[in-house]
Amino acid sequence: MATFAPDSSIGPAPEPGRGDRVVIGLSGGVDSAVAALLLRRRGCDVIAVTTKNFCFDEAPFAGLDLTGSCCSADAIDAARDLCAQLDISHSVLDLTREFGEAVIADYVDRYAEGLTPNPCVRCNQFVRFPRLLAFAERVGAHWVASGHYARRVAVATRLYLRRGEDSTKDQSYYLSRLPRELLARLSFPLGSMHKAEVRSIAAEAGLITARTPDSQELCFVPDGNRRRLLATRAVPGAIVDQAGRTLGRHDGVAYYTPGQRKGLGIAHSEPLYVVELRPERNEVVVGPSSSLHSTRIVARNVWLDDFAAGQDQLVARTRARHPGVAVERLIHRPGHLELELGAGDRAPAPGQALVLYRHDVVVGGGDLTASVRWSEGAE
Numbered sequence: 001m002a003t004f005a006p007d008s009s010i011g012p013a014p015e016p017g018r019g020d021r022v023v024i025g026l027s028g029g030v031d032s033a034v035a036a037l038l039l040r041r042r043g044c045d046v047i048a049v050t051t052k053n054f055c056f057d058e059a060p061f062a063g064l065d066l067t068g069s070c071c072s073a074d075a076i077d078a079a080r081d082l083c084a085q086l087d088i089s090h091s092v093l094d095l096t097r098e099f100g101e102a103v104i105a106d107y108v109d110r111y112a113e114g115l116t117p118n119p120c121v122r123c124n125q126f127v128r129f130p131r132l133l134a135f136a137e138r139v140g141a142h143w144v145a146s147g148h149y150a151r152r153v154a155v156a157t158r159l160y161l162r163r164g165e166d167s168t169k170d171q172s173y174y175l176s177r178l179p180r181e182l183l184a185r186l187s188f189p190l191g192s193m194h195k196a197e198v199r200s201i202a203a204e205a206g207l208i209t210a211r212t213p214d215s216q217e218l219c220f221v222p223d224g225n226r227r228r229l230l231a232t233r234a235v236p237g238a239i240v241d242q243a244g245r246t247l248g249r250h251d252g253v254a255y256y257t258p259g260q261r262k263g264l265g266i267a268h269s270e271p272l273y274v275v276e277l278r279p280e281r282n283e284v285v286v287g288p289s290s291s292l293h294s295t296r297i298v299a300r301n302v303w304l305d306d307f308a309a310g311q312d313q314l315v316a317r318t319r320a321r322h323p324g325v326a327v328e329r330l331i332h333r334p335g336h337l338e339l340e341l342g343a344g345d346r347a348p349a350p351g352q353a354l355v356l357y358r359h360d361v362v363v364g365g366g367d368l369t370a371s372v373r374w375s376e377g378a379e
Contacts, residue, residue: 003232004288008010008155009168010153010155010162010361011153011154011155012153012154013151013152013153013154013183014142014184015187016039016042016044016142016145016187016253017042017043017044018042018043018044019043019044020044020045020142020143021044021045021047021139021140021141021142021143022039022044022045022046022141022143022144022145022187022361023047023048023049023132023136023139023141023143023145024036024039024047024048024049024144024145024146024147025048025050025051025128025132025144025146025147026048026050026082026083026090027050027075027079027147028050028074028076028077028078028082028209028212029075029147029209029212029213029214029215030078030143030198030199030202030207030209030210030211030214031147031148031149031190031198032079032146032147033086033147033202033207033209033210034084034108034143034147034189034190034198034201034202034205034207035145035146035147035188035189035190036048036082036083036088036208037086037202037205038189038190038199038201039145039187039189040086040269042264042313044143044348045141046088046089047088047091047141047170048079048082048083048088048089048090048091048137049090049091049092049093049104049132050075050079050080050090050091050092050093050094050137051064051092051093051095051128051131051132052074052076052092052094052095052096052102053095053096053099053185053219053220054096054099054100058366066356074224076092076261078208078209078212081208082208082209083209085207085208085342088234091135093131093132093135095127095128095131098126098127098131099123099127100104102122102123102124102126102127103118103119103122103123103127104219104220104229106119106122107119107229108229108230108232108233109224109233109346110351111230111233111253111254112230112233112253112254112279113279113351114253114254114277114278114350115277115304115349115350115351116257116258116349116350116351116352117217117352118174118228118319118320118351118352118353119220119349120174120193120218121173121174121176121177121353122177123371124174124175124177124178125177125178125236129144129178129182132144132146133182133185134316136185140257142185143185143186143187144182144185144187144191145186145187145188146186146187146188147189147190148164148173148174148175148186148188148190148191149163149164149166149169149170149171149188149190149191149193150162150163150170150171150172150173150188150191151163151164151188151191151192152183152187152188152191154185155361159180159183159362160183160305160361160362161175161176161182161361161362161363162191162360162361163180163357163360163361164188164190164191164192165191165192165193166193166194166195167193167323168195169194169195171316171320172234172355172362173319173320173322173353174320176353176355176362176365177353177365182324201299206260209290211343219371221270226255227255230252230254230255231252233252233254234251234252234253234254234255235252235253235282236250236251237249237250237252237253237281237282237283237284238248238250238265238282238283238284239264239285239286240283240284240285240286241272241285241286241287241290242275242286242291243288247266247268247272247286248264248265248266249265250284251332252277252281253277253282253283253284256274256277256284257274257277257348258273258274258275258276258277258292258347258348258350258354259273259274259292259346259347259349260273260274261273262357263275264346266286270288271288271289272286272287272288273286273287273288273289273291273292273347274286274307275287275291275292275347276351292346292347293345293346294341294344294345294347294348294371294372295340295341295344295372296300296338296339296341296371296372297316297318297339297341297348297352297354297368297370297371297372298336298337298338298342298368298369298370298371298372299336299337299338299339299365299366299367299368299369300336300337300365300366300367301366301367302332302335302336302337302364302365302367303364304332304337304356304363304364305363305364305367313326313356313358313359314326314356314357314358314363315325315327315331315356315357316339316341316345316354316355316356316357317354317355317356317357318348318349318354318368319348319349319351319352325341325342325343325344325345325356326341326342326343327339327340327341327342327356328340328341328342337354337364337366339354345371348368348371349368350368350369350370350371351367351368352367352368353365353366353367353368354366354367354368
């Protein structure tokens, strides 16, 4: 089995060059704009595509302020204006049906089941990049690019996804489910850059999106309030402590996630947090902060690369804005993975994507299904 050290055997991946036709996903924000600009400067033949992910005038979006969404009508207009400025062609790809079925409906279903999904991971895997690749095939382009902060690297003779250079903006977590065969056709021009540098390039070039603020929420929940989407599946029930005593009432399991403190409406002698969701009993379980830490996590729908088999220097991330925690022990059976964590993890939420790294290279992952708390896992 091949092995690699942090730097010695990691090499650059092929990148598009002069004359190559590249399809880039253009959101109307500064990141994808600079990515398109950099590709143009390389002499690439750039074709921009903006995705339309939902119908803006239909429930649950009717009347909702979508100004902050990367897929709003305003974003599409901004992308079109940017393409005129860069002198590149622009198309709008209608993904309403696919996005609605594979992302939005799944998001609602998973929350109703007491899970905490990551729709961006799912979108990239099943909707965004497959459709961009299909579009590239139609227009004779080998390459598909985006403004994500991630890198591709060659390890031995294979391509891998690697964390972006800017750790505060790294988006490899969201891209971790992309199939390996697709990596050979992807380009992330911002992967080795920091956000401040990207902003500076946009300003110097006079790009109309240079001062566009970063989107902080889901494209289909730009105000951060997911209740609008989840209301139809919400059923009131009991908030209980870990001993099963009723402490209050909740509006629906779907409105809560492990680690949540706000919105419980419970007066108690110490701060309480959501530590578990029991949709089969329609209960939200709360406990003190100490109850949130887990020593072991379990995942299904697992994939592991050979480079993960050695188990040394593996790091697990259980959510997007998570620095990662060292893996001390890994137990892998077909479709099933158990990890023993060195320092423990705070409030890992079933339903989230688990991503495994060796050094800063993605080597595995799965769907988080359960965790074992310190008190339960103590020897």
